[in-house]
Amino acid sequence: MSYLLLGTLLTAGGYGSTFLISAWFRLHGGSDIETGHALSMALVGTLIGVPIVGWGAGKMDAARLAAIAALVIACGYAVLGNLHGLEPGYLPRLAVLLMGIGWGMFYLGAPLALSERLNDAERGSGFTLFSAFQMTGICGIPVMQSILIAQANLSLQITFLVVAAMLAVASFLLLLFGRREPRPLYERVFRSWVRKLPILLAGPARRPVIMVGLGGAVFSGMMAFQVSLTEGTDASAGVFFFVHAATAVTTRLMLFRYLASWPRQPLIIGLLGCLIMGLVCLSGVALHPAFHIVAAMLTGAGYGLLYPVIQTWAVNDSQPQHRHAVLTWFVVSYFVGIFGFPALGGWLLVVAGKTWLIGSLVILAMIELGVGVIRRPRTAKVVASTLE
Known part of the structure; x- marks a missing residue:
């Protein structure tokens, strides 16, 4: 479970790092309007990412889907880290869309992977510990980034690339979790969750x-x-x-x-x-x-x-x-x-x-x-x- 918790900490830190996006837009001459339009793509992304895991977690282990989610968020940061301006205009929005898709996938995939490996007596403490690491990543890692940016004078481009590398490590840890703690056998079919409402x-x-x-x-x-x-x-x-x-x-x-x-x-x-x-x-x-x-x-x-x-x-x-x-x-x-x-x-x-x-x-x-x-x-x- 330690691999899942560490992977969650780093992935949540990647999500928390989205607070830097508004600073990136201002740095390149954008306004809060451009920032708002880009961040709206994160909402669209989460509403894409959640159903992907909802349907696909029967075909593929949810731990693997969570690992893919971390890589998708990493790709979003890699795109921003290699941009030197707002043009072409679709690329910043694409980057934020990828972050939203990845976070939507992870927010369901990681607890689903954990739930499938715990019994009813263990699930309460497991979910609480998991959520503690998630909250620590969302809030704690951005604080550390702010200190490093101020002390080491890092550019936002370099910071985004560092976050992308951190998320790649998170993806590897989540894959290790899936391999070291395999889930019980399930029929490999697409899961219907809409019809079960x-x-x-x-x-x-x-x-x-x-x-x-x-x-x-x-x-x-x-x-x-x-x-x-x-x-x-x-x-x-x-x-x-x-x-x-x-x-x-x-x-x-x-x-x-x-x-x-x-x-x-x-x-x-x-x-x-x-x-x-x-x-x-x-x-x-x-x-x-x-x-x-x-x-x-x-x-x-x-x-x-x-x-x-x-x-x-x-x-x-x-x-x-x-x-x-x-x-x-x-x-x-x-x-x-x-x-x-x-x-x-x-x-x-x-x-x-x-x-x-x-x-x-x-x-x-x-x-x-x-x-x-x-x-x-x-x-x-x-x-x-x-x-x-």
Whole structure:
């Protein structure tokens, strides 16, 4: 499993390095408009990458697909690293599209490869540890890059080529994981996950799948508008990002052995309670920066631990023959929340102000709590179980 964790750390670091793309466009005379158009290709790419793994993971080991994903991201950085301007205009967009495709493939392929090699008792701690390494890569490696760029005076072109090499190493590690820890034998066929949506909606996995979409919307709204939420205050968006990520990683590493053994419903109530309290604390940022730090810690612990908990719930409560489809829809729901809410959140922020934006995030988190704790009548459960 160590090969998978190290490969995940490096691949996630490659995804985190996309923060340099806007600087690359500005360096070559581009504006935020060109940056936005290019980054929109990353969204298109993720929506291409996820279905590729959803269908292809029956024909090919998901660990190999995750290794291919790391190489696809590496190709995107290699293209940018060899460009010396914005022309021809399609190449920067192609590079970002490749990054999106690779990340979409990896975001499903890596946890799917891990899930197939763990039993139900091991899956909770495995997903939590995996997500800790993923978060460390996304947040930690870009910080190291910023320091190296400042201290060693590296150009963005060289930095992108270094990231591409790092991702090539990640691909090799993911291949090693697949060879050293082969998955159980499966029938080598293309897997249908779209047609299994009615089964998912009738079964217990629908609740965590809906929850991750709502949680993704809360997370993207909270992170995407931090600069606006802290404008005119003594708080810093950068401090929020650091404290949130550090709290999420620390709590995952400290508790990954224990989360699976704790009662699920009280745990979900507690974690979503932390998330809701953290969002409420954002309303006090104008009063004192301490509210901002507390908000970062509460949301880091709440959201940071909730994701692997509901991911384990979605997989473990599904029939083995449906688990690939459940995990695929889980990732699709997450990306819909992540990429879908910022447009609405931005409109709320401009038209109604910060309070309404924060209020909408609290409402979404409360709906997520309701989905997590409110159960259907037993008769409906019996009908659903017969469908599986």
